[in-house]
Amino acid sequence: MTSSKRGRATRIDRRTLIKSAAAVAAVGMVAKPNLIRAKPAQMVISTGGGALDDAYKAAYFGPWTTKTGIPITTGPNTGAKLKAMVEQKAVEWDVSQQPAELAATMAKQGLLEPLDYSIIDKSKLIKGVAFDHFVMCDIAAYHIAWNTKLVKAGSEPKDWPAFWAYSGRRGLWKRPYQTMEVALMGDGVDKDKLYPLDIDRALKSLAKIKSNIYWWERGAQVAQILIDGEVEITAAWNGRIADPKKSGAPVDFHLNEALLVADAFVVPKGAPNKKESMEFIAFALSAEPQSVFAQRLPYGPVNGDALKLLSKETLATLPSAEENLKRSTFLDVNWWADNGERAESAFNKWITG
Amino acid sequence: MSGTLGNRIPSYALAAFVTLFFAYLLLPSLIIVPMSFSGQSFLSFPPSGFSLRWYQGLAADIVWRSAAANSFLIGIPAAFIAVVLGTLSALAVERGALRWSMTAMALIVAPMMLPHVILAIGLYPVMLDLGLLRGYLGVIIGHAVVGLPLVFVSVSAALRSYSPALELAAMTCGASPLRCFLHVTFPMIRMGIAGGGILAFAASFDELMLALFLTGTGTRTLPRLIWEQLNDFLTPIVAAVATLIFAFSLLLLAMLAVFGRATRSMQASLPLASAEASAHG
Amino acid sequence: MALPGEAAGRRVWTFQRGNALLLLPPGLFLIVFFFWPLLRVVVRSFVEPQLGLENYATVFGAGPYLRVLWTTIEVAGLVTLLCLLLAYPLAYFVSRAHGRRLKLLMIFVLVPLWTSVVIRSFGWMIVFQRQGVLNEALQSLGLTEAPVTFLPGPLAVYVGMVHIMLPFMILPLVASMRGIDRTLLRAADVLGAPPYRRFLEVFLPLSLPGVSAGVALVFMTSLGFFITPALLGGPRMLMAAVLIEEKANVQLDWGLACALATTLLLITTAIYLLYLKLMRRDASLPVR
Numbered sequence: 065m066t067s068s069k070r071g072r073a074t075r076i077d078r079r080t081l082i083k084s085a086a087a088v089a090a091v092g093m094v095a096k097p098n099l100i101r102a103k104p105a106q107m108v109i110s111t112g113g114g115a116l117d118d119a120y121k122a123a124y125f126g127p128w129t130t131k132t133g134i135p136i137t138t139g140p141n142t143g144a145k146l147k148a149m150v151e152q153k154a155v156e157w158d159v160s161q162q163p164a165e166l167a168a169t170m171a172k173q174g175l176l177e178p179l180d181y182s183i184i185d186k187s188k189l190i191k192g193v194a195f196d197h198f199v200m201c202d203i204a205a206y207h208i209a210w211n212t213k214l215v216k217a218g219s220e221p222k223d224w225p226a227f228w229a230y231s232g233r234r235g236l237w238k239r240p241y242q243t244m245e246v247a248l249m250g251d252g253v254d255k256d257k258l259y260p261l262d263i264d265r266a267l268k269s270l271a272k273i274k275s276n277i278y279w280w281e282r283g284a285q286v287a288q289i290l291i292d293g294e295v296e297i298t299a300a301w302n303g304r305i306a307d308p309k310k311s312g313a314p315v316d317f318h319l320n321e322a323l324l325v326a327d328a329f330v331v332p333k334g335a336p337n338k339k340e341s342m343e344f345i346a347f348a349l350s351a352e353p354q355s356v357f358a359q360r361l362p363y364g365p366v367n368g369d370a371l372k373l374l375s376k377e378t379l380a381t382l383p384s385a386e387e388n389l390k391r392s393t394f395l396d397v398n399w400w401a402d403n404g405e406r407a408e409s410a411f412n413k414w415i416t417g
Numbered sequence: 418m419s420g421t422l423g424n425r426i427p428s429y430a431l432a433a434f435v436t437l438f439f440a441y442l443l444l445p446s447l448i449i450v451p452m453s454f455s456g457q458s459f460l461s462f463p464p465s466g467f468s469l470r471w472y473q474g475l476a477a478d479i480v481w482r483s484a485a486a487n488s489f490l491i492g493i494p495a496a497f498i499a500v501v502l503g504t505l506s507a508l509a510v511e512r513g514a515l516r517w518s519m520t521a522m523a524l525i526v527a528p529m530m531l532p533h534v535i536l537a538i539g540l541y542p543v544m545l546d547l548g549l550l551r552g553y554l555g556v557i558i559g560h561a562v563v564g565l566p567l568v569f570v571s572v573s574a575a576l577r578s579y580s581p582a583l584e585l586a587a588m589t590c591g592a593s594p595l596r597c598f599l600h601v602t603f604p605m606i607r608m609g610i611a612g613g614g615i616l617a618f619a620a621s622f623d624e625l626m627l628a629l630f631l632t633g634t635g636t637r638t639l640p641r642l643i644w645e646q647l648n649d650f651l652t653p654i655v656a657a658v659a660t661l662i663f664a665f666s667l668l669l670l671a672m673l674a675v676f677g678r679a680t681r682s683m684q685a686s687l688p689l690a691s692a693e694a695s696a697h698g
Numbered sequence: 699m700a701l702p703g704e705a706a707g708r709r710v711w712t713f714q715r716g717n718a719l720l721l722l723p724p725g726l727f728l729i730v731f732f733f734w735p736l737l738r739v740v741v742r743s744f745v746e747p748q749l750g751l752e753n754y755a756t757v758f759g760a761g762p763y764l765r766v767l768w769t770t771i772e773v774a775g776l777v778t779l780l781c782l783l784l785a786y787p788l789a790y791f792v793s794r795a796h797g798r799r800l801k802l803l804m805i806f807v808l809v810p811l812w813t814s815v816v817i818r819s820f821g822w823m824i825v826f827q828r829q830g831v832l833n834e835a836l837q838s839l840g841l842t843e844a845p846v847t848f849l850p851g852p853l854a855v856y857v858g859m860v861h862i863m864l865p866f867m868i869l870p871l872v873a874s875m876r877g878i879d880r881t882l883l884r885a886a887d888v889l890g891a892p893p894y895r896r897f898l899e900v901f902l903p904l905s906l907p908g909v910s911a912g913v914a915l916v917f918m919t920s921l922g923f924f925i926t927p928a929l930l931g932g933p934r935m936l937m938a939a940v941l942i943e944e945k946a947n948v949q950l951d952w953g954l955a956c957a958l959a960t961t962l963l964l965i966t967t968a969i970y971l972l973y974l975k976l977m978r979r980d981a982s983l984p985v986r
Contacts, residue, residue: 108634113645139634140641144534144947148541148630156634169950238933279850281928284651285823291459292827294849304650311458404949412941413762415933416769431791438788439806441857442864445821446813448831452824462824462831502724513718519974521721523967528732529918530966531739532939534946535959538742539735547730562731565724567866567915574870574911578877578904594716608876612869616915619811619865626943643816647925651820659817666812670805 104337107134107158107344110141115303115361116327120161123357124348131347134340143170146332150175155334158341164200165241167328168401171197177331183342184349190384192394193366198328201348202363205322205383205392206242209300211293213314221297223321224249228273235286235298236270238279240411241400243270245323246299255321255393263407267414279415290315301325306362306381322392324383327363358382446663453656460651471657481642481658488622488639491553495560496618502561503568503617504610508602510569511576512584522573526566533563537630544631555631560624564617571616575609576602736963739956746953753957762936767962770938771969773859773927774920780860781867781916782909789871789908807868810861819858819926826854826930855931859923866919867912874908910977914970921966938962 109125111117117138125136139157143166149155162170170176176197186194193200208227210220221227227234228250237243244266245258251269253262270277278295280286287304289295291313305317329348331341347353354370357363364384365371371385379385383392400407448462456466475481506525510518528536536559544555583605587597603610625640632638643655743753757763792803810818825831828845836842848854878901886896924939938958945955 110634112648113637113641114649116649117645137635140629140637140645142629142947143950144538144952145541145630147950147952148538152542152545154545166948166950169948173950175950238928277933279933283648284646284820285929287650288460288820288823289827289849292461292824292829294827307650308459313457313459405951405954408944408949409761412766412936413760416762416765416936431787434787435791438784441861442806442810444825445818445861446809448821448824449813449817460820460824502727505720506724508717509719509721509724512714513721514714515718515721519971519978522974523971524733525724525728526914526918526970527736527963527967528728530921530963530970531736532922532942532959532962534943535739535956536732536735538946538952538956539737539739540731542738543731543735558731562728565728566918569724570911570915571870571873574907575873575877577907577910578874579879605877606873608873609870612873615808615811616866616869622812623814640814640816643814647816647820655814655817655820659813662812663809666809667805670801670808 103132103134104158104340105134106137107337107340108137108139108156109344110139110146110157110160112141112161112327113138116161119357119360122360123353124344127353127356128344128347132340132343146170146330147173147175150333153334155332155336157332158335158337159344160330160332161201161327162198162330164198164326164328165395165397165400165404167198167330168195168397169404170330171195172401175333177333177335177338177341179331179345180342183339184346188351188367188369189349190366190368190389193326195328195397198330199345199349200326200328200366201345202357202361203324203326203366203382203384204363205302205319205324205388206237206246206299206395207302207317207319207322207392208297209290209305209315209317210297211290211295211314212316214293214296220316220318222318225252227297227299228269230297232296233276233278233294234273235278235280235289235295235300237286237299238281238415240407241404242323242325242395243299244407244411245395246321249321258393259396259399261399261403261407263410267410270414287315302362302381302383319383319388320391322383322388324389324392324394326366326395326397364388446659449656450660450663453653453660455653455656458652460653460656464653471653474654475657475661480637481639481654484637484639484642485658485662487553487636491556491560491628491638492618492621494553495557495564495621496614498557498561499564499568499617500610500614503565503613504572504606506565507569507572507576507606507609508598511573512581525569528562529566533624533626536562537626540627541630550631550633553632553636556628559627559631560621561617563624563627564620567616567620568610568613571613572606572609575606579605740960742952743954743956743960746956753953754961756954757957757961763941763958766936766938766941767958767965769934769936770921770923770962771965773923773935773937774917777856777859777863777920777923778867778913778917780856781863782913784860785864785867785871785912786909789868789875792868793872793875804872807865807872811865815862816925818861819929822854822858822861822926822930823849826857850930850932852932855927855935858926858930859920862926863916863920866915870911870915871905871908874911875905878904906977914973918966918970921962 111120121138125138129135141160141162143162146157146160147170149157167176178196179199181194184199189199208221208224214232221230224246244261244263247266247269248258248262249255251265278289278298280289280298283301283304286298286300287308290298290300290305291308300317302317302319305315309315309317329345331338331345335341349367351367351369351373354365354367355373358365358370358374359378362381364382366384371379374382379387382388452460452462452464453471454467454469455461455464455471456468457464509515510521510525515521540559544550544558549555549558584597584601587601588594592600623640625644628638628641639658646652646655744750792800792807795803826848827833828847832848833842833845836846882900882904883896886900891899922939923937924943927935927937928940942955942958945951945958
C-alpha cells in the first residue's frame with residue numbers, strides 16, 4: 065500500500081521535473097506546443113505495418129494529408145507500448161490501429177479516450193462495429209481454406225462440422241481466440257449462439273481431432289503450409305489466402321460460417337491532438353476512403369455506403385459484404401476482454417497436456 | 418603439431434564430421450539464397466522461375482534500406498558499449514579477488530534471463546525519466562544491457578583459461594597495470610573479447626522488443642520489418658535481404674581476415690607479442 | 699626503501715584491488731539500466747491489478763504456467779547438451795588451425811549469426827516439409843518411399859534451435875582451447891600418457907572454462923527461445939517467452955507477465971549459482 069502510494073507521489077514529482085525532456089523526446093517531434101496550434105505539424109498513427117500499412121497510406125493517410133495539409137508518420141503498433149506510453153503520460157500516437165479484441169482490452173483497462181461520435185458519423189456504419197472507445201475500421205474473416213491439388217473440387221468442407229469430419233490433416237491457429245469459436249461450430253453450436261463460449265465443450269471438440277491438427281502460429285506460416293500441401297485444409301484469414309490464390313498458388317477458400325475479426329481505430333488516453341484524431345477517424349470511416357482500402361486488401365469496409373461503390377467481384381471477396389455477412393458471425397471482442405485469461409489458461413493447459 | 422591429440426584420432430572421421438557440421442551450419446543460408454531469385458511471390462524451394470524483382474524492389478524501397486541502416490547504427494555502438502563494460506566486469510570478477518564473486522557473476526548475467534518484453538516494460542519509464550529516448554540512444558543502451566553478459570561470460574572464460582601468474586609476473590617486473598593489460602592480458606583474451614562482441618552485435622541485430630519500445634514511432638529495424646511480414650505474408654524480399662546481409666558479412670569478414678593477417682604478422686615481429694606465441698606453443 | 703619482494707606484494711595487492719574497482723562502471727550501468735527497471739517489474743508483479751500475491755498464486759496454481767516454465771528449462775537444457783556434444787569436437791578442430799585456415803573456419807562458424815532467426819526458422823520449415831528438401835533427398839536415396847511427416851515435431855525444432863545456438867557454444871570453446879598451453883600435452887606424451895588419458899586428464903580439464911562459458915551462454919540464451927519452437931515445435935512446446943509476450947502484449951496482463959518473468963529469473967539464477975559452484979569446484983583445480 066505504502067509503496068504504491070509513494071510510487072505515485074514520486075511519479076508526479078518526476079513528471080513535472082522531466083516534462084521538458086519528455087516534450088523534446090516525444091511530443092516535440094509531433095507538434096509545436098499549443099501556443100500556435102491552428103493544426104498539428106504532423107500526426108503519428110501506429111499500424112501493424114506490411115501490406116496493411118501500404119493500404120492505409122493509399123486509402124487514408126495520403127488523402128487525409130491532401131485534404132488537411134497534415135502529414136502522417138506511421139510506426140509499429142505494439143500493444144504493450146501503448147499501455148506504457150499512457151501510463152507514463154508520454155503518448156506519441158494520435159491514432160492507433162489495433163486488433164479489435166486488443167482494443168477492447170485496452171478500453172477495459174482505461175487506456176483509451178472515448179470516441180467523439182459527434183465528429184465520427186455512426187449512422188452510416190454497419191451494425192456492431194462502433195464501441196465507446198474504439199471503432200472497427202476493416203473486417204477480416206477466419207474461415208475454411210484448402211489446397212486445390214490435394215482436395216478434389218467439390219469435396220472441400222462446406223462448414224465447420226464438415227471441417228471436423230474431414231479425414232486429412234488440417235490446420236488451426238495455436239491460440240484460443242477464434243479457434244475455440246470454430247471448435248464450437250464444429251461441434252454443432254449455432255453460429256449466432258456462440259457466446260458466452262463454453263470453454264470445456266470447445267476443448268472437448270478440439271480433442272476429437274487433436275491427432276491430426278497442424279497447429280500454426282503466424283499468418284505467413286498458414287499460407288506457406290497450405291500452399292506447400294503440408295495440410296490439406298485449414299482455418300485461415302482471408303487476407304493470407306486471397307493473395308496467393310490470385311497469384312496462382314493452389315489454394316482456395318470460402319466465407320461460409322466465417323468468424324469475423326476486425327481491426328479497430330483507437331485514440332490512446334492523453335493523445336496529443338485529440339480533435340484531429342477524431343476527425344481523422346471520421347474521415348477514414350467515410351465511404352470513399354473505405355472503398356479505396358477494400359480495393360487494395362480483401363478486408364471489408366465498415367461503412368455501408370462504401371459497399372455501394374464497389375464492384376460485384378470485389379464484394380464477393382469481402383467479409384462485410386451483405387451476402388457474406390449473412391452467413392458469418394462476429395467475434396465477441398468484449399467477451400474476450402473479460403474472459404481472455406481464463407480461456408487462454410484453459411486452452412494452454414489443454415494443449416500442453 | 419606433434420603431441421596434440423589429433424594425430425591419434427582417425428583423421429577421416431574428424432574430416433567427415435567437420436564437413437557434415439559445416440553443411441548443417443550453411444544449409445539454411447544455401448536454401449535462402451536461391452529463394453531470393455524466385456519468380457513467385459511466396460517462398461518456395463526449389464524456386465520456380467527466376468527474377469531479380471525482389472532485389473529491384475529492395476533497391477526502390479527506402480523502408481527496407483533505412484531499416485538495415487538503423488540495425489547497423491544501433492548494433493555497432495551497442496556492441497561496443499557491451500564489449501567495454503563486459504570486459505571490465507570480467508576483469509573485476511576474475512582478477513579482482515572479490516568476496517562475492519559468484520553472486521556478482523549471477524547478477525551480471527541476469528539480463529540474459531529476463532524476457533525482452535519485460536525488460537522493455539521496466540526500462541521504458543526509466544529511459545523516459547532520464548530523457549534518453551532521443552534518437553537511438555535508448556535502444557543502444559537497452560541492447561548494451563542485453564549484450565553485456567554475453568561479453569562478460571566470453572571474456573571470463575578466456576581469463577580463466579590461463580594463469581593470473583602471467584600478469585603477476587609482469588607486474589613484479591615493474592609493468593604498469595595498463596602496460597600489463599595491453600601486453601599480457603589483452604593478447605590472451607583477444608578472442609574472448611572478439612567473440613563476445615560478435616555475439617552482442619548479433620543479439621542486437623536480431624532484437625525486436627526493446628527496439629520497438631525504445632525508439633521513436635517512425636523508426637523501423639530489420640527484425641521489425643521481418644516480423645510484420647511474418648504475421649502477414651513472407652515474400653522472397655526477406656530472402657533477398659538475408660542474402661544481401663549474408664554476402665555483406667562474408668565480404669566484411671574476408672576483409673577482416675586479410676587486414677587482420679597483416680596486423681598480426683606485424684605484431685609477431687614485436688617481442689612483446691611473444692606471450693601469446695609461447696602460450697600457444 | 700622497500701625491499702623488492704615487498705614492493706611486488708604490494709603491487710599484487712593493488713593489482714587485485716584495482717581490478718575490483720573496474721566493476722564500478724559496469725555495476726553502475728547495470729544498476730541504472732537493469733536492476734532499477736527489474737525492481738519496477740518485480741513491484742508490478744505484486745501490485746497489478748491489485749496489491750497481493752494473486753499473480754504468484756496464478757503462476758503456482760493449477761494453470762499451465764509451471765508446466766510451461768519447466769518445459770522452457772528442459773528444452774534449454776537439451777539444446778545446451780546437444781550443442782556441447784556437437785561443438786566440442788568441432789571447436790577442437792578449429793582451435794588447431796592457424797592463419798588463413800583458422801579465419802576461414804571462423805567465418806563459416808559465424809555465417810549463421812547474420813541471418814534472422816525468423817528467416818532461418820522459415821528455412822527449416824521448408825527443409826522439413828513433406829514435399830521439402832529432406833524428404834526429396836530421402837526418397838531419391840531410396841531410404842523412404844512415402845514422404846515422412848516431420849512438422850511440427852522434435853527433430854525439426856531441435857535442428858533449428860541447435861543451429862541458432864551453435865555459435866554461442868563454439869566461440870567460447872575455441873577461445874578457451876586456443877589458450878591451452880600445448881606443451882603440456884607434449885609433456886604428457888613424453889611421459890607416456892596414452893591419447894585418451896592426455897585428453898581426459900590434461901586437455902579436457904584445461905578446456906573446462908570454455909565449456910562452462912558455452913554452456914552458460916547457450917542455456918541462458920535458449921530460455922528466450924521464441925519463434926523457432928513456435929513455428930517448428932509441436933503443441934506441447936509452449937515456451938515461457940511466448941506466453942510472457944502474449945500476456946504482456948496481447949492481454950496487457952502485466953502483473954501476471956511480470957510474475958512469470960520474475961519466477962523464471964529466480965529459478966534460472968538458482969540453477970546458474972548451483973552450476974557455478976559445481977564448475978568452480980572442478981575447474982579451479984587444474985587451472986590454479
